[in-house]
Amino acid sequence: MNFIEEIRRRRTFGIVSHPDAGKTTLTEKLLLFGGAIRVAGAVRSNKIRKTAVSDFMEIERQRGISVATSVIGFEYNGYKINILDTPGHQDFQEDTFRTLTAVDSVIIVIDAAKGVEPQTEKLMNVCRIRQTPVIVFINKMDRPARDPFSLLDEIEEMLRINVRPLSWPISSGDNFRGVYNLFDRSLQLFNASIQEIQPAILFKDLNNPELDNHIGREAALLRDELELVEGVYPVFDQERYLSGKQAPVFFGSALYNFGVRELLETFVKIAPWPRPSYTEEREVNPWEETFTGFVFKIHANIDPNHRSRIAFVKVCSGRFERNRTYTHVRQGKTIRISSPTAFMASQKETIEEAFPGDIIGVPDTGNFIIGDTLTEGEIIHFKGLPSFSPELFRYVENADPMKSKQLAKGIDQLMDEGVAQLFTSQFNGRKIIGTVGQLQFEVIQYRLEHEYGAKCRFEAISMYKACWIESPDPGILNEFKKRKYQKMCIDKRGRDVFMADSAFILQMAQDEFKAIKFHFTSEF
Numbered sequence: 001m002n003f004i005e006e007i008r009r010r011r012t013f014g015i016v017s018h019p020d021a022g023k024t025t026l027t028e029k030l031l032l033f034g035g036a037i038r039v040a041g042a043v044r045s046n047k048i049r050k051t052a053v054s055d056f057m058e059i060e061r062q063r064g065i066s067v068a069t070s071v072i073g074f075e076y077n078g079y080k081i082n083i084l085d086t087p088g089h090q091d092f093q094e095d096t097f098r099t100l101t102a103v104d105s106v107i108i109v110i111d112a113a114k115g116v117e118p119q120t121e122k123l124m125n126v127c128r129i130r131q132t133p134v135i136v137f138i139n140k141m142d143r144p145a146r147d148p149f150s151l152l153d154e155i156e157e158m159l160r161i162n163v164r165p166l167s168w169p170i171s172s173g174d175n176f177r178g179v180y181n182l183f184d185r186s187l188q189l190f191n192a193s194i195q196e197i198q199p200a201i202l203f204k205d206l207n208n209p210e211l212d213n214h215i216g217r218e219a220a221l222l223r224d225e226l227e228l229v230e231g232v233y234p235v236f237d238q239e240r241y242l243s244g245k246q247a248p249v250f251f252g253s254a255l256y257n258f259g260v261r262e263l264l265e266t267f268v269k270i271a272p273w274p275r276p277s278y279t280e281e282r283e284v285n286p287w288e289e290t291f292t293g294f295v296f297k298i299h300a301n302i303d304p305n306h307r308s309r310i311a312f313v314k315v316c317s318g319r320f321e322r323n324r325t326y327t328h329v330r331q332g333k334t335i336r337i338s339s340p341t342a343f344m345a346s347q348k349e350t351i352e353e354a355f356p357g358d359i360i361g362v363p364d365t366g367n368f369i370i371g372d373t374l375t376e377g378e379i380i381h382f383k384g385l386p387s388f389s390p391e392l393f394r395y396v397e398n399a400d401p402m403k404s405k406q407l408a409k410g411i412d413q414l415m416d417e418g419v420a421q422l423f424t425s426q427f428n429g430r431k432i433i434g435t436v437g438q439l440q441f442e443v444i445q446y447r448l449e450h451e452y453g454a455k456c457r458f459e460a461i462s463m464y465k466a467c468w469i470e471s472p473d474p475g476i477l478n479e480f481k482k483r484k485y486q487k488m489c490i491d492k493r494g495r496d497v498f499m500a501d502s503a504f505i506l507q508m509a510q511d512e513f514k515a516i517k518f519h520f521t522s523e524f
C-alpha cells in the first residue's frame, strides 16, 4: 500500500458525551463490531468511575490503565480506525478539549430520554470552532425515549447544526425493534442481546410483507415515518458534513447492539481521512512527505518508581519512522525515538512506522510539554492547543519545607502534563493553581505526595477569571499593569494575565481600557 492509500484509509475520531449518555458503552461496542475485542466489559472496567471522586487509589489505578485506552487503533474492512478516548468526568474537560485538537471527526452520544445536556453543548461549541465534522448517535432507544422528531429539533436548535437522520428507530422502549439504515436502505433486525452481535434477518426491501410478520404494526408506522423523514430533512450532503455544517444522526442502543453496525459502516464511508493542520507559520497537509507531529497529551506513569511519562504525538504529515532523528522545535535539539508505541486493540506495542492520523506514544522523561512540535528540521509551531481560563483558583503552599525542590519539580511537571494551570503573582510572588474542577486539586495533592514525595496545602482565593491581555499600544499595557499590579500574574509561558475578582471588576477594567484585549483562552 502506498503512502497516499495509507492516509486515505485512516479514520481518527473521538467519542464525546455528557456523562452517562453511553460513551463508554458505545466505544466498547464499536470495538466489538470491529473485532478488536471479543467480550463486552473490557473497556468498562477501565473507566474512571464517577463515584470514585475521593478514592485516590482507584483513580490512580484506573488512570494507569486508561493510558492503554487513551487511544485504541483497530483494522476494520480495510480501514485503520483510531478512537481517541476522552475523560467523561467534567473536571477533566480541558483534557477532552485538547484531545479534540487531535481528531479529524467526532461522534457525539446523546441519551434519547434526556436529549441535549449541558456538557453536550460545550463539546459541540468546541467542534464548531474547529469546524470538526460531527455525527450524532442517539442512544438508549431500548428505554422509553423522546419522540425522534422532537429530539432532532432540539439538536438543531441547541447544538446549532443542521441534522439529517441516516438511520431511523423502530419504536422505543419495550417495543424497540432496531433501526432502519437510511444510508444504504436496508434493515437488519437484531436479537436484543448484550453479547450477540450477529444480525438475525436482513431486509433490503421495506415493502417485503415478511417484514410485517416480524415487526407487526411497527412496519406500517416505519414506512410512514420514513416518508415524513424524506419530506422534512434535506438529503445527506457529504460536503456539508465534512465542513461541519450538517450532522448525520443515528439512533440505537449501544447496550443491546442496535444501530452500532449501521453507525460504524456508514462512519467509515463518510468520515474524513486526516485533514490539514495549522501552525503559526503555515498550513500542514497530511500528504506532505516530511514528518511533522505535535504532542496533545502527556500521561504520567502510574508506578512512582519509574517516573516516566508517555507523550501522545499526533502524526500530521509524512511518515514517522522508529529510530530516525527528529527535531524537537521548542528545545531546538534533535531526538531519536527508539521505542514508539501504538495501542492496537487496547494492547500496547512497539511500532516501526506511523502515518498521518495515527497517534504514537513516546516514552518521555520530561522533555515534552503539551503543544510541542516534532519535525524533520523545519521550524513550525502547531496551533490550536489553547488553555482556557480556569474556573477555580487556589494559592499553593509548601507543607514540608524540607521538600521545596521536589514540590517545585512536581508542580512544574504536572503543569506540563496539563493537569492544571499555574500563575505566578507579580505582586507577592505566590503561586496560584487554576483548575476547572475540585477533583483536580485533589489529584494534584495526591500525586505530588505519591510521585514526588512533596506535600502541598491549598489556600482559598476568590477569583472570577484569568484573562490573557494584549494591546497594540505598549504604553497602555504598561499603564494597565501598573494600575492593576496587585492582580497581575504571569502564566507558565511568561505571558501577562490579569486576575479578575468578579465579573463586575472585569467589566470595569474593559470599559476603562478599551485599547486592551481581554482573552479567556491563551491562544488568540
Ligand code: G4P
Pocket: 017, 018, 019, 020, 021, 022, 023, 024, 025, 026, 044, 088, 139, 140, 141, 142, 143, 252, 253, 254, 255, 256
Ligand atoms: P458514559 O461513558 O457516557 O458516562 O456512559 P456509560 O457508557 O458508562 O453508560 C452509562 C450507563 O448507561 C451505564 O449504566 C450503561 O450500562 C448504560 N447504558 C449505556 N448505553 C445504554 C443503552 O443503549 N441502553 C440502556 N438501557 N442503558 C445504556 P450503569 O448502570 O451506570 O453502569 P453499569 O453498572 O451498567 O456499568
